[in-house]
Amino acid sequence: MEKTYYAPASIGNFSVGFDTLGLALSPVNGELLGDRLAIATAAKHSTKSKLVVAGRYRHQLPTKSQDNLVLRCWTAFRRLVAKPLPELNFTLQKELPVGSGLGSSACSVVVTCYGLNHFFAEPLTTMELLNLMAEIEGGVSGSVHLDNVAPAFLGGMQLMTPSLDEPALKLPWFSHWSVVVSYPGTVINTAMARQVLPATIALPTTVRAAKNLASFVSGLYTENEALALNALEDTIAEPYRQPLIPKLASLREQAHRLGIHHLGISGAGPTLFALCTDDEQARQAQQLFENHYHTNADAMTHHCRVDLSGARLLVSEEAPNAIS
Incomplete structure (x- = not known):
């Protein structure tokens, strides 16, 4: 069997x-x-x-x-x-x-x-x-x-x-939302990526993070898409992990010019994800990643739903x- x-x-x-x-x-x-x-x-x-x-x-x-x-x-x-x-x-x-x-x-x-x-x-x-x-x-x-x-x-x-x-x-999840995930072909060890984080985080930063998480979850439950999208900000890990992913800033800038609502780090990285609200955004995000983020034969980019x-x-x- x-x-x-x-x-x-x-x-x-x-x-x-x-x-x-x-x-x-x-x-x-x-x-x-x-x-x-x-x-x-x-x-x-x-x-x-x-x-x-x-x-x-x-x-x-x-x-x-x-x-x-x-x-x-x-x-x-x-x-x-x-x-x-x-x-x-x-x-x-x-x-x-x-x-x-x-x-x-x-x-x-x-x-x-x-x-x-x-x-x-x-x-x-x-x-x-x-x-x-x-x-x-x-x-x-x-x-x-x-x-x-x-x-x-x-x-x-x-x-x-x-x-x-x-x-x-x-x-809950917005049915028209999708994500494009892109792995460049390089590796970031999760345990090491956690080691770059500080042992303590300033109170204003944690308060902002709590507000963002609460707003995102509330936006999902109340179907307030603008509230959910505007809350997507990583104040905890990204400031310390961004040096591990040097292309993040330029890719995010290009994504925003294309009208893509959010580009962030998937887990500890180096995979990035773009949150898209329609198929055209997803197509552009996939093209952006494939042209500017792939580094070797192990790289991959996928357009995904939940x-x-x-x-x-x-x-x-x-x-x-x-x-x-």
Whole structure:
């Protein structure tokens, strides 16, 4: 028996919500922008689970399979379930670049933990699964935060809350909004990107950030598009991370001249995202990124809408013909 699972890429922070907002992504052309994982029961007498890594960005992953997040998730899942489980064969189709700001590690964690739970008839509750994902992802990024895990798992635009019973809340979204995400082909390590942030932030800055986040969320709920758009300003992370992305200022200036409403850093970067309110803006943003932000063959740009489904079992028409 073999089943294939999928988890989407995501934008963490969404400029206005440091460690608080995350958006799951679905390319408008129908492609799958995220990680796929095939799980199958190993041969009866197998004594060790095996992992095969494929996909466009497989060259960015550790060469030793035991260092891969899939097997680390499998070990943690077995420990938490605490009952005998058979050995498995995994095939990971790695379609997200590592250190890109698109939730690459969260995507691998989510697709594995979700897939394992589904494969074994859901021994873990949703909250147990979410906590497991958060713990493993926190070990990669340097701190526990759900702004990539929650949207990759649950779909949509997710707001992180302090509630232990409901740590993430799905927000409304303007149906005509889309985002263009562009990865230049270079890498920024998430843990290192967090190290450039100051240990304390001035009170006026935090107050401004709180006002912006509150205004953005209120704009979504009240369908006040102007309020939501005008609130998109990163006062927490961008001032310190902008030196890591030297082209940000010039690209933002060009985007504004084109009438594009917002251009920000996706997660810790270097991926940038442009929030667009119509297809013409999206076309221009995609052209701008492809002409001025791509640096090597690993680069990619995608026009996306919100992925409302999150992690899921792939049905036959969604799954690629081959995972190799």
